[in-house]
Amino acid sequence: MSGPADTVVLVVAAGPAGHRCSMGENTGDGLRVVVERWWGAVVRVSVSRLTVGRRGPTRSLDDYLVQTTRAGPAACPPPGGVDVKVCPAVDTGDDLESLLVAVGSQALGDDQAGLILYGHALLAPRFGADPGLADRVRHSLGLSGVPFFGISQVAGTSVLRALDYARRYLDRRAAYDVFGYDSVLVLGGDQGSTVDSARTAPGSTFLADATVAFLVRPDLTGRYRYLAGATTRDPRFHRGQRLAGAQRQLFDDVCGEQLLATATSALRTAGLRGTDVDWVLPQADTPVSWQPFAKTLGVAPERVCLPQIPIGGHTLGLDALVALAGADRAGRLAPGDRCLLLAIGDGAYFQAAMVQVTADRTFP
Amino acid sequence: MTGLVVEAMAVAVLDRPAYLSIADFVQDPSMMALARAVAERNELPLERLRFLADEPDVDVASVALDELGPPAAAQPLLLVRDGQDPDPFVTTLTRMLAGRPWVTEELGLTHLDELGGIAVLEFLDWFMPDTGATVLIVDQHPVIDVGEVRPPPAAVALRVGRGAGLIRVVSWGEGEPPMVTAYRFTGRGPCDPWIDLHTALAGGWLAGGDNALLHATGSGRHGWALVELRAW
Numbered sequence: 001m002s003g004p005a006d007t008v009v010l011v012v013a014a015g016p017a018g019h020r021c022s023m024g025e026n027t028g029d030g031l032r033v034v035v036e037r038w039w040g041a042v043v044r045v046s047v048s049r050l051t052v053g054r055r056g057p058t059r060s061l062d063d064y065l066v067q068t069t070r071a072g073p074a075a076c077p078p079p080g081g082v083d084v085k086v087c088p089a090v091d092t093g094d095d096l097e098s099l100l101v102a103v104g105s106q107a108l109g110d111d112q113a114g115l116i117l118y119g120h121a122l123l124a125p126r127f128g129a130d131p132g133l134a135d136r137v138r139h140s141l142g143l144s145g146v147p148f149f150g151i152s153q154v155a156g157t158s159v160l161r162a163l164d165y166a167r168r169y170l171d172r173r174a175a176y177d178v179f180g181y182d183s184v185l186v187l188g189g190d191q192g193s194t195v196d197s198a199r200t201a202p203g204s205t206f207l208a209d210a211t212v213a214f215l216v217r218p219d220l221t222g223r224y225r226y227l228a229g230a231t232t233r234d235p236r237f238h239r240g241q242r243l244a245g246a247q248r249q250l251f252d253d254v255c256g257e258q259l260l261a262t263a264t265s266a267l268r269t270a271g272l273r274g275t276d277v278d279w280v281l282p283q284a285d286t287p288v289s290w291q292p293f294a295k296t297l298g299v300a301p302e303r304v305c306l307p308q309i310p311i312g313g314h315t316l317g318l319d320a321l322v323a324l325a326g327a328d329r330a331g332r333l334a335p336g337d338r339c340l341l342l343a344i345g346d347g348a349y350f351q352a353a354m355v356q357v358t359a360d361r362t363f364p
Numbered sequence: 365m366t367g368l369v370v371e372a373m374a375v376a377v378l379d380r381p382a383y384l385s386i387a388d389f390v391q392d393p394s395m396m397a398l399a400r401a402v403a404e405r406n407e408l409p410l411e412r413l414r415f416l417a418d419e420p421d422v423d424v425a426s427v428a429l430d431e432l433g434p435p436a437a438a439q440p441l442l443l444v445r446d447g448q449d450p451d452p453f454v455t456t457l458t459r460m461l462a463g464r465p466w467v468t469e470e471l472g473l474t475h476l477d478e479l480g481g482i483a484v485l486e487f488l489d490w491f492m493p494d495t496g497a498t499v500l501i502v503d504q505h506p507v508i509d510v511g512e513v514r515p516p517p518a519a520v521a522l523r524v525g526r527g528a529g530l531i532r533v534v535s536w537g538e539g540e541p542p543m544v545t546a547y548r549f550t551g552r553g554p555c556d557p558w559i560d561l562h563t564a565l566a567g568g569w570l571a572g573g574d575n576a577l578l579h580a581t582g583s584g585r586h587g588w589a590l591v592e593l594r595a596w
Contacts (some may be wrong), residue, residue, distance in 0.1 A: 069412040131446070133475055147483065148475065149483075149487055150472075150474030150475035150476070151471060153455065153470065153471055154471055165491065168491065169491075188493070235461045235462065237458075238455050238458035238459040239454050240453055240454045241453035242453050345455075345547070346455050
């Protein structure tokens with residue numbers, strides 16, 4: 001992996017048992033379904049060593065972009081005059097697999113994991129990885145035989161979903177008093193460069209290769225407490241990248257509203273209000289106007305960590321985590337700060353995760 | 365946990381799948397770009413590639429799901445499938461929600477390769493709520509070399525719960541299967557052992573109390589599940 005990896009120690013905590021695990025609320029139009037989860041008793045889990053692997057921020061974006069005259073799909077606006085160089089990865093020699101192993105190793109450290117969840121946004125992961133990826137990655141991590149599951153079909157929300165599933169795994173095992181359960185290693189990321197056409201979101205951004213890893217532990221030795229999460233979906237937009245015309249416009253129109261509903265749901269589950277949020281860490285490539293979003297939620301606009309596209313591009317399902325890591329590295333986060341992580345995926349899916357910064361006992 | 369049972373099972377095999385050639389995508393720059401990437405990655409001429417047509421009405425997973433029917437209670441839907449969708453620019457699983465209001469949450473499980481039909485049991489053991497879950501195991505090749513022979517697209521739909529059910533899952537794991545007295549169903553695809561079990565059940569070749577060992581293998585890897593058939 002070229003360039004420095006952003007290494008931040010996180011701790012996320014909290015969790016469930018005593019399951020009130022209800023999902024599916026028909027909102028009346030027959031299309032939009034809200035999924036929420038509540039958990040009764042609190043089981044303490046933590047997520048530590050969030051490691052983000054991507055190119056360092058020192059290179060100019062121009063190194064990676066070339067001008068193109070290729071027209072975009074008829075239904076989409078022109079791609080802004082930029083395209084991405086045809087290369088297997090952003091940096092020669094990089095590939096998804098090595099990036100996953102690199103960040104996974106850092107996140108794992110000397111710890112063990114009883115489960116590996118790998119969230120990926122793209123529906124064509126095989127174009128960036130040969131068969132047997134799970135075996136090779138877990139072998140390289142010293143975790144041969146540990147169950148490995150790719151989490152997909154929920155696009156850009158897959159990594160935050162994986163975080164939620166990690167908590168569910170630990171909670172279930174705790175609820176059933178399974179002896180000796182281990183932590184969950186969450187990996188995430190996509191290789192956007194494998195298929196060049198997938199590198200651009202026409203008219204808005206370009207996609208970066210990036211991976212992330214963190215360990216979700218059944219204790220509180222990490223950096224963040226996981227207060228709550230929420231998922232919503234709107235299957236009207238299942239055509240994803242093929243949304244066209246009025247459908248695309250409708251998606252853009254309702255995106256902010258849906259995300260707001262999802263965030264509100266997570267806050268309600270955590271027993272919080274918008275005014276309790278210290279930082280909003282959004283996805284980079286969204287048709288959401290963040291100032292009105294923040295105002296409606298009750299958050300000061302300057303508390304929205306604006307997308308880091310100029311630094312690293314859109315990292316699909318990792319944007320919120322990359323922003324969180326960046327804010328932490330910059331020293332902007334203080335113990336007690338509540339951070340709202342947001343993700344949107346084709347389909348359409350919306351995910352919110354509420355975490356609280358703790359006094360990190362392992363952060364150097 | 366554990367105590368998993370399969371309450372119902374349905375199988376679909378697409379005997380005559382429709383495959384498209386690159387000529388069908390000349391008006392679709394996204395698919396053209398994808399096809400070029402596949403050709404380059406596999407060092408094949410573009411003309412030799414064939415692409416499974418995206419036909420929602422005859423999508424093998426949907427057919428299997430329809431055959432299974434709706435559950436008694438709302439529950440999650442898991443799609444176990446490696447590789448991309450026939451049209452990777454739409455979200456196929458979300459499209460399948462139309463007319464299926466019983467799906468409380470849905471997700472895809474990937475990177476399980478030929479062990480997908482077995483490994484999903486491990487996931488269900490901690491993931492599945494008390495209401496059970498529906499699992500779709502899909503084995504299809506969205507992109508093929510015109511010169512190679514591939515098995516037809518197949519899907520197995522399982523309705524999984526805990527407690528009472530037709531098939532009790534006794535144990536499962538990765539690696540060489542244990543030496544047990546059981547009917548053995550071995551296959552190289554994620555659906556194969558389940559399809560063979562389905563065939564045996566439909567043919568009346570198995571009886572209540574029989575044990576069956578489902579064995580998936582490929583690329584030097586093995587996965588297995590020991591199941592016991594309940595009297596019916």
